[in-house]
Amino acid sequence: MPRKSPKLPPFRSEAEEAAWYATPEGRRHTQRAFESALRDGTLSRSSGAKVPSTNAKLLAQLMEQAKSRATRAVSIRIPVIDLERARKIAKKKGVGYQSVVKEAIREGLKKVG
Numbered sequence: 001m002p003r004k005s006p007k008l009p010p011f012r013s014e015a016e017e018a019a020w021y022a023t024p025e026g027r028r029h030t031q032r033a034f035e036s037a038l039r040d041g042t043l044s045r046s047s048g049a050k051v052p053s054t055n056a057k058l059l060a061q062l063m064e065q066a067k068s069r070a071t072r073a074v075s076i077r078i079p080v081i082d083l084e085r086a087r088k089i090a091k092k093k094g095v096g097y098q099s100v101v102k103e104a105i106r107e108g109l110k111k112v113g
Contacts, residue, residue, distance in 0.1 A: 038063065 008029075011017040020026045037043040038059055078086075083097070086104070090097040 035063070 009020065011020065021030060034043070038056075041056070043059060078101070083101075086100045087097045090100045093100070
């Protein structure tokens with residue numbers, strides 16, 4: 001069952017409204033509204049946009065690009081030895097171990113698919 005969009009809180013200023021849209025809840029609200037408008041065919045160009053109107057195929061392609069950058073939290077059991085290996089690699093690279101795990105998953109999926 002799809003979630004209902006939350007009611008927008010009352011804003012005292014544009015700065016407060018902009019801050020809310022920058023929160024995870026505000027971003028989720030914007031994403032759901034965009035997907036709904038795309039699905040309903042009511043997506044239109046805003047008056048301030050510098051891009052020409054586009055067709056539905058191009059908008060779907062843009063959505064796919066946005067999804068490729070979006071992340072979702074998941075819970076997964078990983079053997080301890082693999083997790084320790086990821087932490088060692090991360091320490092050498094100077095990044096977080098979760099980044100190493102995500103990169104390994106991405107590369108493995110490319111190799112398999």
